[in-house]
Each structure stands twice: as C-alpha cells, then as structure tokens.
Amino acid sequence: MDNERSAKINIGGSEYELILTTRATKEIARRYGGLENLGEKLLKAENFELALDEIIWLITLLSNQSILIHNLKHKDKPQEPLTEEEVELLTSPLELATYKAAITEAMFKGTARNIESETDPKNAEVG
Secondary structure, three states: OOHHHEEEEEEOOEEEEEEOOHHHHHHHHHHHOOHHHHHHHHHOOOOHHHHHHHHHHHHHHHHHHHHHHHHHHOOOOOOOOOOHHHHHHHOOHHHHHHHHHHHHHHHHHHHHHHHHHHOOHHHOOOO
C-alpha cells in the first residue's frame, strides 16, 4: 500500500493500514459535517462510550479503505472487510486510545497533499 497515505495499527494480531481516501472523506463528512468537525466531535463526546463508538467507527472505516483497495486490485483474492463488532471484540479501550494517534496521522497524510497544492507562490510575501 502507499505508505505516504497510511498509518498502521494492529488489531487482534493482524496489521491494518488506516487510509483517508476520498470515499472515507465523504463518509466522515456525512457523519460529522466535514473533516474539520471530526476532532471537535471526538473531544467533546459527552461520555466515554460515545467517544469509543466514534473511534471504533473511524478505525473500521479507515482500515477498510486498504481492504477495499486490495479487493479492487486483487479481485481473485478478496479480503473480508472489518466490522465494528470485530474491532470491539479484538481491541481494548487502552488500545483504542493509542489508535487515536494513528487516526490523526492517517488524516494528516490524507490531507497534506491537498494543503500543499493550495499554496500559491504568487501569494507569498516578499522581503
């Protein structure tokens, strides 16, 4: 997979790549109203269970992007996408807390190119 775009996590002894794709971005926008609202939503979750649900949803979504990309490129050897239930059963709350860094890394890597391409040298300050 494209290391520039992904962050790796381990779920139940298997390694998964978290990738922010256009498809994932659309899903996040649908759920939160945009990527910029995501961090705020996670930080302001009213209770621990709600925060866990959001992290589980995000891990499942971002992990499945690499699986869906694999399946697109290897139609003869498809892999089963992860379910939220599997993520819940194969992780501990402590692990989920450490995955927040990987989620942030995947988001940053997925949006970094967009930010760089919007920088216009004509608008740079002179002297």
